[in-house]
Amino acid sequence: MRLFYSLLVCACAARAAPVDSIWSARYVVTMDAQHRVIENGAIAITGDHIVAVGTRAEIDKDYQAKQRVDRPDAILAPGLINTHTHAAMSLFRGIADDMKLQDWLEKFIFPAEARNVDREFVRWGTRLACVEMALSGTTTYTDMYYFEETVADATKEVGLRGVLGQTVIGFPAPDYKTPSETLAGTEKFFKAFANDPLIVPAVAPHSIYTVPDDILKPCRLLANRYKQPLVIHLSETKHENDEALAKRGKTPAAALESLGVLDGWTVAAHGVWLDDADLKILKARNTGLAHCPSSNMKLASGVARVVKILSLGIPMGLGTDGVAGSNNDHDMMEEMDLAAKLQKVTTFDPQALPAETAFAMATITGARALHLDAMIGSIETGKRADVIMIRLDQPHAVPIYNVYSQLVYALKASDVADVMVNGRMIVRDKNILTIDPAPVMAKAAEYQERVKKSLSH
Numbered sequence: 378m379r380l381f382y383s384l385l386v387c388a389c390a391a392r393a394a395p396v397d398s399i400w401s402a403r404y405v406v407t408m409d410a411q412h413r414v415i416e417n418g419a420i421a422i423t424g425d426h427i428v429a430v431g432t433r434a435e436i437d438k439d440y441q442a443k444q445r446v447d448r449p450d451a452i453l454a455p456g457l458i459n460t461h462t463h464a465a466m467s468l469f470r471g472i473a474d475d476m477k478l479q480d481w482l483e484k485f486i487f488p489a490e491a492r493n494v495d496r497e498f499v500r501w502g503t504r505l506a507c508v509e510m511a512l513s514g515t516t517t518y519t520d521m522y523y524f525e526e527t528v529a530d531a532t533k534e535v536g537l538r539g540v541l542g543q544t545v546i547g548f549p550a551p552d553y554k555t556p557s558e559t560l561a562g563t564e565k566f567f568k569a570f571a572n573d574p575l576i577v578p579a580v581a582p583h584s585i586y587t588v589p590d591d592i593l594k595p596c597r598l599l600a601n602r603y604k605q606p607l608v609i610h611l612s613e614t615k616h617e618n619d620e621a622l623a624k625r626g627k628t629p630a631a632a633l634e635s636l637g638v639l640d641g642w643t644v645a646a647h648g649v650w651l652d653d654a655d656l657k658i659l660k661a662r663n664t665g666l667a668h669c670p671s672s673n674m675k676l677a678s679g680v681a682r683v684v685k686i687l688s689l690g691i692p693m694g695l696g697t698d699g700v701a702g703s704n705n706d707h708d709m710m711e712e713m714d715l716a717a718k719l720q721k722v723t724t725f726d727p728q729a730l731p732a733e734t735a736f737a738m739a740t741i742t743g744a745r746a747l748h749l750d751a752m753i754g755s756i757e758t759g760k761r762a763d764v765i766m767i768r769l770d771q772p773h774a775v776p777i778y779n780v781y782s783q784l785v786y787a788l789k790a791s792d793v794a795d796v797m798v799n800g801r802m803i804v805r806d807k808n809i810l811t812i813d814p815a816p817v818m819a820k821a822a823e824y825q826e827r828v829k830k831s832l833s834h
Contacts, residue, residue, distance in 0.1 A: 467699075585632055
């Protein structure tokens with residue numbers, strides 16, 4: 378009998394296909410078309426992609442792995458997708474709080490950037506942001522800043538995936554002094570990162586109120602020529618909308634439409650003051666939106682009509698925005714919680730934006746907003762292996778009756794234990810594997826003193 382059992386084990390092992398790794402957990406939250414949650418589930422991974430998804434018994438029967446990550450007290454989920462931020466601004470964390478957007482930008486941010494931002498500032502600020510994002514479960518983020526090729530290098534160094542937008546703005550910037558120089562630099566950026574496994578280069582005209590019309594149009598043409606996205610702030614504040622209506626007789630969305638700026642792959646951030654006609658335009662143009670609840674609340678910008686937007690089939694993901702005062706962290710777990718609760722309290726409907734929908738916004742819906750849902754956003758065969766393990770072994774994590782409720786309302790960024798991006802493990806047991814965080818933290822302290830001195834002059 379013992380010999381028969383040994384032969385049976387050998388035969389099963391011989392039939393098992395070799396894979397690079399198997400991850401298993403108490404729950405696998407797939408976010409596939411059926412939003413399947415597999416209890417005692419597992420996935421098999423080879424190279425950069427997922428080979429199979431099923432119960433642990435099924436995966437163990439069919440596959441043999443070089444490496445295993447087994448967490449019986451954890452949720453295995455798609456990596457979180459931050460659809461709007463300004464990574465390098467992490468070095469300005471908390472520089473100016475509790476003020477209106479225009480005052481924050483004009484009195485603090487633009488002057489601080491002019492005095493401090495250079496290529497090395499961007500390199501270290503992006504490293505800091507990417508370490509924070511990785512440790513809290515974000516695997517993909519959308520950026521809008523300067524020296525974006527350096528942002529790309531730092532992003533790859535940490536191991537994250539990025540849709541990285543080179544900022545175009547109508548005044549001298551830290552990297553390029555004119556919009557035409559910026560466009561030429563953006564074209565070089567597009568060429569340098571064409572077909573990169575982790576980086577999607579983008580052009581990012583800041584907004585309709587900071588970029589002249591005769592520059593907005595070339596931004597669109599450049600993006601379309603290289604089949605890359607255009608990233609822009611849109612209808613973030615009432616002031617922005619009122620100014621556009623006064624000067625143009627059109628809302629920002631209608632003005633962008635009339636200029637042809639929305640005619641192509643577009644990701645628009647905020648969308649707080651979009652009216653029904655605007656939404657009709659965005660739906661027709663297949664524009665993706667980024668909802669930033671912390672930022673919109675902190676700057677008192679207003680409340681986006683998320684429930685209405687999603688009901689129209691417009692893909693709207695979640696974003697943290699930058700951490701220089703519009704938000705002070707890159708915590709996507711917090712954004713899910715706030716997004717759900719903000720819709721409930723402002724609609725007086727506790728059923729508005731359920732937990733499952735909020736989690737979808739941070740994963741598959743966010744991927745749709747970025748037009749990357751064929752590649753990321755869910756745990757499915759053939760998709761990139763961008764996955765995270767979230768532990769369930771702390772007092773605030775038990776008991777568990779509904780997985781989505783636990784993910785959105787109970788679990789924290791600090792519960793993220795393991796992170797894989799593109800088939801590469803970048804966080805294990807809450808430790809970043811790709812970069813030493815100590816020099817990054819030390820550099821942040823150096824920049825703190827430098828920035829403080831620059832603002833005291």
